[in-house]
Amino acid sequence: MSAATRRLTTAQALVRFLSAQYTERDGVRRRLVAGTWGIFGHGNVAGIGQALVEYADVMPYHQGRNEQSMVHAAVGHARQLNRLSAQAVTTSIGPGATNLVTGAALATINRLPVLLLPGDYFAGRVADPLLQQLEHPGGPDVSVNDTLRPVSRFFDRITRPEALIPSALQAMRVLADPAETGAVTLALPQDVQAEAYDWPEEFFAERVWYVRRTAPDPVELAAAAEAVRSARRPLLIAGGGVHHSEAEGALKAFTDATGIPVASTQAGKGSLRHDDPADLGGIGHTGTAAGNDLARTADLVIGVGTRYTDFTTASGTLFQNPDVRFLNLNVTAFDAHKLAARTLVCDARAGLEQLTAALDGYRVDEEYAAAYRAGKERWDGIVAGAYRADDDSAVPTQTQVLGALDAVVGDEDVVINAAGSLPGDLHKLWRARSPRQYHLEYGYSCMGYEIPAALGVQQAAPGTPVWALVGDGTYLMMPTEIVTAVQERLPVNVVLIQNHGYASIGGLSESVGGERYGTAYRHRAADGTFTGPPLPVDLAANAASLGMDVLRAKTVGELRSALAEARSSDRPTCVYVETDPSPTAPPAEAWWDVPVAEVAGREAAVRAREQYEREVAVRRRHL
Template structure:
């Protein structure tokens, strides 16, 4: 056995350069590169190692630690978890900034490697700059905050610990069923310490991502249940995308005449125009999928976690005889909804189930219900895409609208653009111009609901939604990550003004890296989605709109605050546009397509013109005691819905 004398940081870089994965017989590098924001906790350690010899790692400079880590999450997600970026920060605030991104990764089961600097292992200079001291525990640092949001956590207090830690890190990062964020905290003194590492630590490692099959007993149990049911519904979750099982799901649906409802993570695993694809299901789902879900006597969840948005807070599936089958790589997820479990890779398990059901010549009992539900929704989409407001008559067209909001906004910006009409125009444009070879990205606010309901994806993997954590600020950072993953595709971030203000630092990184992204910013003067939530539960608008303070009332209920987002982004070097009409939108989209630099289209959309409802319920904590009748009514409705919701 030979040895190589390296610092801990140099050994880490060398190790990362030799990690590969094999999936369906194809081998590829696993770690694409590393995002960095250097500070005193990592610049002379890991920074020195990367400057001296990064190997094949691409080193990219972030602008905000959360932003660069969110870009890394999106990169891995768009690569269907087959490639990752690592991220390094200094200690203290830099490390704390990445905690949110770690939560995003773990909630969505996306691998990301986080390498925050840490305080001195020797503790001799303590307290160092940015160190948080704990009088009851000298070993605790900012990086302990990662423990709640990571799938694996370690701190390297001696160089030789790196070997065991990184093998475990790779175990989690390449896991089929238990992946997420990995934090390896690196004390700044240990980063520079040398050790004689055995050369076998740096050998090429190929981590095989298997297609695990379900057991015969699991298949038998699932088939027995399925064949006893007449009106099943398939739920296409993110596991279908990561397994690359879209074709198998389509074949399964077609063979047995079973309709498909999509989750946010699963959308675009199956093309929107597939005849049995009903579209989004649940709280942000559409009329077609939710109608079928209400009467289904069996729900087959494929690669889904059955979040509250997918299940309508467990109240959507209202057939008294409904049962559940789960197909999932994770035993933990497979136990959801007290289901009959099929544990394994989505593609492999669908093939097993299909073969067993074909032998029994199973068919669902649907007749015209699927096409009738789709036609109802198609008519509603046409209406939503074609709404126009005469500038003198703001009669509400969508549930939840308030005429006063619309008039006030028009007075401020001179725009009468409904959000649903804008979404429709953008969808038609990108499909026509790129024939499906684009990626649209979203995460938080009202846009995820509009996109899950209204967006049509003609090609696989063209829809990228982070909705496991619904992290505001993901959209623009995520667009950079997607562009790094798919450099030949046009990338569009769909972001609200509230989310844009949370985090847009990586727009500058996209310009610096010459990776063009397109930011479609929907400005409705506030946190419109949450404003809807409070008002629909009987509360008056409070603290959710961007308004000037009214000193007499000590409330933020003055006039709207006008913001020129285009001018802001122009200062960064982006090509920008301000849009107040459909013609201006069309012209901006056409011109932006021909730009070489990142673009931002500041779209002034009327508040309260997003989609809403479609017969799904979201369980939130409404006040049990209130002096407002509207809140009392909302609480009564909550109790009524709870009485019919499943309890597990």
């Protein structure tokens, strides 16, 4: 007797299949693919588009305005739910597909799951060259979707209906595997999307992908415990893996038991509450003096769920103790072996729990604990000073904007940022009160991420106040999903800071001899440089034209009132504020390697090169 089958198009079969996939961890089950973002063109409207109409009852659809921003929204959703649920993104062939590349890179770099379903050329090649086809003369099987290969953790082109079955299963495996996850691409030729096939019923059966909590190897665990016991100045660096594993409680138990202090990467900030005695704030180029001072003298650095980017290591200059060694706890062996470390290749929560047990009775010297707590107290005073605004009638600085927001948000609020000068100020100064409050995308530091990501977070956490913090440069990159927020009645809040240019890159340009060239939003002056009056651009009016409620704040007092009003609103709201450009944030506490011109005729670059050579001289390779 033959097995039962169901005759569907390839696109219909894919949508039905996706609707039956689940993850489960610690007994909690979630939809693996919770919904699909889409913009339709000729490359997907008759296939995936028709299938989404056919099965609208089981696959929620979200209408986006820009393909890149749809991926950002899906990434925000996945991060908010600790990688246990993803969203799909479908686009047409050609420009729609290539617009996915930036978002795919962001997802893969940050180890966050998203499913990409771009249209592709005709597999039968009967209509070549079709509209928007690349038509590569030396490789007829090449399409623009091949640009997604290097930024995807899994890629396949489904050239026959039956090929979908093994490929879809592999795609789900990668999405659900914390050690493998990232962007997953199934490129879908237009003719194959609409082609019918007799699918086995088993393909549509409910499947649960169990997210393992891999335990540490006993031999590695014993070696790790010995390394900690023999250290005199240990420091733990919390990365994003602490959040993804929901290991915050295990980390708190570890630090309470051992007294080992914690500094956090951008992705790991909030692993401990800001007022925890062991929390030193950020680490690296945008970190705190309290965290970086300890890093320079640490003899053991325990990395938990971190990739050790150049910002974290200060481009290899931060960890200066000649005897420093590294112990890395990571679910991914690739990251665990960085810096020639001892490794615990395991789930962050499981590893921290077992390491805490293995260290029973161990605690750092009280003199060391007293020293780092004193450093933390000094830094808390610096934060308070940066936040303070004594004159409510004054134009706020950027750090005073953060101080005003800090006074308004609750523990449950989510604050999102990704690029510009804000990530540095936030990493140094923000007082994270809960694991999900601090949402910084700094693996790719992608301008334009914040607003669409806020939509994904809001979908994942209905009722949660969500704030997208953007400067004018980032806003101009990708404001289009404001329309989606209005359409879907998602009450996200956008704090739009106007400082007339690329403030972060302007400062960096000045420090490396670039003299802030090309970083201001100004008219050209008589000499041809962009040093004339600021551009007469009204970004608040732009946000209002897209459907947002807009609150303009000119002073510190008006800003406080506007933020409070925005938080209480049930509509998408923008708080617009022009800031005093005077620098009020503490300077960088560690170096970052941006190569400076080795020879130059301008004095600014000559001086910058001299400083660069002094800094680079202390870089180390940890072997």
